[in-house]
Amino acid sequence: MSKYNIGGSQGRYQPSSNDSVLENKLGITDPADRDEVELVLLEKLYEDVLLNHLPDGMITVAQIKQWHHRWLGNLYAWAGDERSVNMSKGEFQFAASAQIPQLLSKFEQEYLGHYSPCTSFSSEQLAEAIAVVHVEFVLIHPFQDGNGRISRLLADVMALQAGFPPLDYSCWDENKSAYFAAIGQGVEMNYEPMQQWVDQALVES
Numbered sequence: 001m002s003k004y005n006i007g008g009s010q011g012r013y014q015p016s017s018n019d020s021v022l023e024n025k026l027g028i029t030d031p032a033d034r035d036e037v038e039l040v041l042l043e044k045l046y047e048d049v050l051l052n053h054l055p056d057g058m059i060t061v062a063q064i065k066q067w068h069h070r071w072l073g074n075l076y077a078w079a080g081d082e083r084s085v086n087m088s089k090g091e092f093q094f095a096a097s098a099q100i101p102q103l104l105s106k107f108e109q110e111y112l113g114h115y116s117p118c119t120s121f122s123s124e125q126l127a128e129a130i131a132v133v134h135v136e137f138v139l140i141h142p143f144q145d146g147n148g149r150i151s152r153l154l155a156d157v158m159a160l161q162a163g164f165p166p167l168d169y170s171c172w173d174e175n176k177s178a179y180f181a182a183i184g185q186g187v188e189m190n191y192e193p194m195q196q197w198v199d200q201a202l203v204e205s
Contacts, residue, residue: 010078010085010144022145024075037075042149045071049153054160059116061108068143068150076145083144092184094141103140111136118162126162127202130155131195135186159202168204172197 013019017029028034045067055063069080078084082100086093095103115129134151141147156166172179175197182193 010083022076025077026075028075034075038072038146041071041074046153046156050156050160050166055117055157056161057117059112059154059157061104061112064142064150064154067153068146071150072146078144081144082142085144087141087144089180092180095139100140100142104142107136107140116158116161118158121162123164123199123202126159126164127195127198128191130158130167131191131198133158134198135183135191135194138183139186155198159205164202165205167198167201169201171200171204 012023014021014023014027014029017031020031021029021034024034026037028037048070049067065080065082072079082104083097086097088094111133115133118126118129121129134155137151137154138147143150152167152169159166178193179197182197185191185193
C-alpha cells in the first residue's frame with residue numbers, strides 16, 4: 001500500500017499491482033521494479049541539473065515543476081503537474097489540493113525569491129535558507145509523489161549555488177521521526193529544528 005492516503009484519478013493503481021504501484025506508462029506492477037526505475041531516472045536528473053544546468057539566479061516554481069517532469073515524465077502521466085488529490089501521512093494533513101496554486105505562488109515570492117540564489121551565503125545563512133525552503137515545500141507537497149526527493153534536489157541546488165557540496169542526508173534517513181517532527185514545527189513557522197538537521201547534513205557532506 002502507499003505510504004500516503006490518496007484518492008482521485010492521480011491515485012489510481014496499476015492493475016495487478018495489489019494497490020502497491022501507481023498507474024504508470026510502463027505497466028510496472030512490482031514496487032521493487034518501480035523503485036529501481038525511479039532511482040535510475042533520478043540519478044540522470046541530478047547529473048543534468050547539478051553538473052550541466054545549475055540555476056545561477058533565483059530558483060522558480062516553473063523550474064521545480066520541470067525537474068519533476070523530466071524525472072518522472074516517462075513513468076507517470078501527471079509528472080510535473082500540481083496534485084489534484086488531497087494527501088496525508090498518518091494523522092498529518094498536507095496542504096489541500098485546491099490551495100496549491102496560491103501556496104506555490106506565495107512560496108515563489110516569499111521564500112524562493114527571498115532565499116535564492118544562495119550566492120555568497122555563509123554556512124549559517126545557507127542552513128537557514130535551506131531549512132525554511134525545505135519545510136515550506138514539504139508542507140505544500142505540490143506533487144502526487146516524489147516531493148521528498150525533489151525537495152532534496154532543491155536543497156542541493158541551493159548548496160551548490162553557495163559553493164558548498166550536496167548535503168549528506170544519511171542523518172535524516174536514520175532519524176526519520178525527528179526529521180518529520182522538525183517539518184511539523186514549520187507549521188508554526190519554527191524552523192530552528194529543521195535548521196539543526198540541515199546544519200548536520202552540511203557538516204557531514
